[in-house]
Amino acid sequence: MAFIDLGDQFIALSRGRHQRPDQDRHFGLVVDDRSAVRDLAIKAGAKMLDGDFLDFLDPWGNRIEVVEYDDLQFTKAPDVLRGMGLHLPKSEKALKELHSKGMG
Structure with missing residues (x-):
C-alpha cells in the first residue's frame, strides 16, 4: 500500500483489484505545476496515458488525472488562500x- 500525503488530505493506493480496469473511473489531483508531477511520475515508472490531459496508471492500475489549479474552474475561498499563504491565479479558460x- 502507498500513502500520498497531501497536507490536510491523503490518498491510499493499494493492489488487489477485484474488477478489471476501465477507461473512466479515476481520481484527480489539482497541483500548481503539472510538468513537475509528470517528471516524477515518469521517474517512478508510471504508465503514461495518451490524451489531452496528464493521466497515468500507478503500479496497481489506478488511473490518476493531474490538473493544474489555474486551469480548474473551481477555486478556494479567499480566507483559505490567505491562510495557506497562496496566490493562485486562474487561466483565461478557467475564468x-x-x-x-x-x-x-
Missing part, C-alpha cells in the same frame, strides 16, 4: 468557465 456559471 470564462467561472464567469459563465455566475461565479467570476
Whole structure:
C-alpha cells in the first residue's frame, strides 16, 4: 500500500483489484505545476496515458488525472488562500468557465 500525503488530505493506493480496469473511473489531483508531477511520475515508472490531459496508471492500475489549479474552474475561498499563504491565479479558460456559471 502507498500513502500520498497531501497536507490536510491523503490518498491510499493499494493492489488487489477485484474488477478489471476501465477507461473512466479515476481520481484527480489539482497541483500548481503539472510538468513537475509528470517528471516524477515518469521517474517512478508510471504508465503514461495518451490524451489531452496528464493521466497515468500507478503500479496497481489506478488511473490518476493531474490538473493544474489555474486551469480548474473551481477555486478556494479567499480566507483559505490567505491562510495557506497562496496566490493562485486562474487561466483565461478557467475564468470564462467561472464567469459563465455566475461565479467570476
